[in-house]
Amino acid sequence: MMSDLSSAAARARELRRQIEHHNYRYYVLDDPEISDAEYDRLMQELKALETQFPELITPDSPTQRVGAAPVSGLEEVVHKVPMLSLDNAFTDEDVIAFDRRVRERLETDADIEYAAEPKIDGVAVSLRYEKGRLVLAATRGDGLRGENVTHNVRTIKAVPIELRGKAPEVLEVRGEVFMPIAGFKALNERALARGERTFANPRNAAAGSLRQLDPRLAATRPFDVFFYGLGEVQGWTVPPRHSDALEQLREWGLKISPLVRVVMGAQGCLEYYREIAARRESLPYEIDGVVYKVNRFVLQRELGYVARAPRWAIAHKFPAHEEHTIVRDVEFQVGRTGALTPVARLEPVFVGGVTVSNATLHNMDEVRRKDIRIGDTVVVRRAGDVIPEVVKVILDRRPPNARIVELPAHCPVCGADVEREEGEAIARCTGGLFCPAQRKESLRHFASRRALDIDGLGTKIIDQLVDRGLVRNPADLYALTVEQLASLERMGEKSAAKLVAALERSKNTTLPRFLYALGIRDVGEATAAALAEHFGTLEALEEATIEQIQETPDVGPVVAAHVRHFFDQVHNREVIRALRAHGVRWPDMQRRSAAQEGPLSGKTFVLTGTLDSMSRDEASKRIVALGGKVSSSVSKKTSYVIVGADPGSKLKKAQELGVEILDEAAFLALLKSAAPRG
C-alpha cells in the first residue's frame, strides 16, 4: 500500500513521467503505445495518490491542467517579437511573382528552398516557455498586443505544460489553435441539445472558446494545435533552416503539422499547393490555403519586412468557397439618389462561415448579363473577403416557371416613375424627396459620421421619424424634442436626451462637411472640400454660375450642373436657411493660397490597413496639414502607400507599380521629420 509519503512521492513522479510520455505519443506524434483504458488507469492512480497526499500536487501535474480559477477578464499582453501577418496570393501568377521578388532581392537565379505547410483556419497564439515550463499563452490580437489566455491553453492536451529534454532558457513558439471538424460538430450537437447557442464554424468556435474566462469550460472544448514559428528565443542556437527548427520543436514535444514539406522554387510551391488542395476535403480540420516560407533564416533576415508582413513568406489562399442556393425573389432597393438596385433574396446558405441571404445584383445590366431569374439555382461566393456575390446561374436547374426580372416602371416605395437615362447602367426613381426611401437615405447620409456625425440617429429611428411625419428634411431634426423622441419605439428618456445632445453637438461643423451632408449628386467628400476651398463661403457658391463652379479643380460640366441645379431648387434653399436658423454653423474657411505649402507638398499618399497609433482619418489630417495629398486609389503617381495591419488589395497594386511602401513606423518617422515643430 502507498501509505508512506516518500514512496508515494516517487510513484507520483513516475506516473507523471509516464503520462506525459503517453500524452506526447498520443497528441503530438499521433502514435499511441498504450490503449486509452491503460492511459486512464495511470491517470486514475495519480489522481488517487494526489487525493490521499494533497501535498504531492504540483502545478504542472497532468491532473492540474484545469487548475486555474476563472479569470475576471482577459488581460493584455504585449508581444516582445511582433506576430506577423502574411501577404496573400490568390493565383499561380501571384506565387511566381512572389518568388521572383525574393530572387531579385537576393540577387540569385538559383531555385529558392521553401518550407511549405497548410494554413490552418484557427486562432494564432504565442506560447512562452521559460526553463521548459509554459508560463504564458497569448492570442495574436493585432500582432503587437494580444490577450492572455494561459488558463485555457493549459487545458489543451496537445500543448505540453513542460517541454521534453533540455529546453532553452526562453522559448516563444507561435502556432495555430484550432478545432477539428469532428470535435466542432459534436460540440454544436451538445449545445443544440441543451438549447445553447451554436457556433457558425470551427474557427469561430475555437476563437470563442479560447477567450472563455472559465478554464473548466475551455477544458471541455476539443482543441488541437500546430506550431509553425518562433518568437523570442534565449539560450538556444537556432539551426540554419526553418524546417530544422521545427524538427527541434517537435523533439521538445511541440506538435508540428505532419504536412510540412521542403520544396524547391515556385514550381515546387505550386505542386505542393495542388497536392494539399486535392487532400483538403479529407483533412480532419479546416484549412484556407498553404504558406510558403524561405527556409534559410539568413535569407529571411536579408529579405526583411514590409510593414508587418515578411518579404520571405506568403499565404497562397484557396479559392473562395462556393455554394449553391435558390433565388427566391429579386427586390429593388431605393438609394439616396433614387438609384434602384436589384437585390437577390436567397434561400439562406452557409458560405465561408456565415449565412448569406441577400446579395446585390448591382444593376439591370448585370442581371441580364448573368441572366438571373427568380427560381434559378445560382452559385454564390463571398468575394475575396466578405461581400456575397452571385457568380452564375446553373441553367440545368432552371425550373420551367422561372420568372424574368423586370425593372419596375414605378418606384416600389413611392410609386413615382422610374427612369433610366440613355447609356446609364442605373435606373432611378423620379420621386425625389417625395419618395420616403430617398428621404430616409438622405437623412441617414446627413447624419453619417463623415457628414454632420449625429451619434444615435440610426436607421430604425429615422424610419420611425419619417413614417410618423415628424421629420421631412434635415432641418426638422433640430426641432425635435426629448418628449417626441421618447415616444418612439426602442427609445427611452435617456437615449432621447442623448440624441438631442448629439444634435446640439452636430451644429458646430465645417463648410466641407456641411456641403457633403447636403447630398448633392456626385458631390462626395473630395468634391465638397474642393468647392469649399474654392469658394470660401456657402453664399459665394450659392450665387455662382455654372461656369464659375467649373473653375473649381476636378469639377467639370456634369458636376457643376448638379451643384447649380441643387441650389436653384427653392426647397433646398429653404432647408439650408432653416438649418442655419437652428444654429448650424461653421467657421470661415481660411482661404488657402493654392494648395497649402508644407514639407509634404507634391506628395500623394494612399492608406490601407489599420494603423495602431492613430485612425486613418487622423493620418489623413496630419498628411494634409503638412501639405501632402491623400488619395483613395494607387496609381503610378502615388508617392507612398502607408500599410497598416491587414492591408487590402492596394498593397498588391503598389508592389506591381513599384510604388514606395511605408509601414507604420516609417510613416511616423516621416511625419516626425517633416513636422515643423520640434
Added chain:
DNA sequence: GATCCTCGAGTTCT
C-alpha cells in the same frame, strides 16, 4: 478620341 487617374455610391453580416 483614347487612356489614365480619381472620386462617388452602394453593399453584407456580426
Added chain:
DNA sequence: CTCGAGGATC
C-alpha cells in the same frame, strides 16, 4: 472593396 463614370491629360 468594387464598379462605373466624370475629369484631366496627351
